[in-house]
Amino acid sequence: MRAWRVVGAVTAIAGVLAVVAVAAAAILAVPVSGGSMRPTLTEGDRVLLHPFGADVERGDVVAARFGPGEPLVVKRVIALPGDAVRAVPGDRGPLVQVRHAGEADWRTVPTPPGDWAGDPEACCLPDGRAGDPALVDPDGAVVPGGSAFLLGDDPARSDDSRAFGWAPLAEVRGVVWLRVWPP
Numbered sequence: 782m783r784a785w786r787v788v789g790a791v792t793a794i795a796g797v798l799a800v801v802a803v804a805a806a807a808i809l810a811v812p813v814s815g816g817s818m819r820p821t822l823t824e825g826d827r828v829l830l831h832p833f834g835a836d837v838e839r840g841d842v843v844a845a846r847f848g849p850g851e852p853l854v855v856k857r858v859i860a861l862p863g864d865a866v867r868a869v870p871g872d873r874g875p876l877v878q879v880r881h882a883g884e885a886d887w888r889t890v891p892t893p894p895g896d897w898a899g900d901p902e903a904c905c906l907p908d909g910r911a912g913d914p915a916l917v918d919p920d921g922a923v924v925p926g927g928s929a930f931l932l933g934d935d936p937a938r939s940d941d942s943r944a945f946g947w948a949p950l951a952e953v954r955g956v957v958w959l960r961v962w963p964p
């Protein structure tokens with residue numbers, strides 16, 4: 782009889798912990814909206830941010846704002862302060878390239894082929910936005926201190942630094958740690 786009480790108590794505690802974990806994930810999770818992060822994340826996904834405030838690095842997926850009071854977005858960090866970023870024509874659509882601070886070689890950022898929704902503008906102007914190709918420096922735009930260049934994994938469907946400019950690192954709410962929905 783005593784063994785059944787122990788099993789019942791353990792089951793009840795496990796059930797309560799599971800409910801608390803699901804509730805916490807629902808409350809703390811950041812929703813992904815739109816298709817800009819496909820195939821990594823899709824609309825309706827919910828992600829948790831790193832609980833210990835991980836440092837932001839190139840390639841991280843982050844939840845950030847492009848300025849105080851702006852909506853929270855989920856995007857990938859492509860370039861950090863001192864890096865140069867540009868877009869150049871490619872066989873299957875524009876290629877995003879980054880030259881890390883202190884390096885000479887350009888690295889192409891993997892993105893799906895596409896025409897960026899027919900956007901005729903080139904990237905990047907000195908403020909990180911896309912604009913008139915005649916004003917774009919072929920050596921790229923250098924990310925200023927305290928900022929980052931954010932890009933959706935599917936640039937054709939993404940409003941990112943090309944639309945809003947440099948993202949202040951102070952507005953990065955966290956690095957995406959794991960997807961909690963769908964399970």
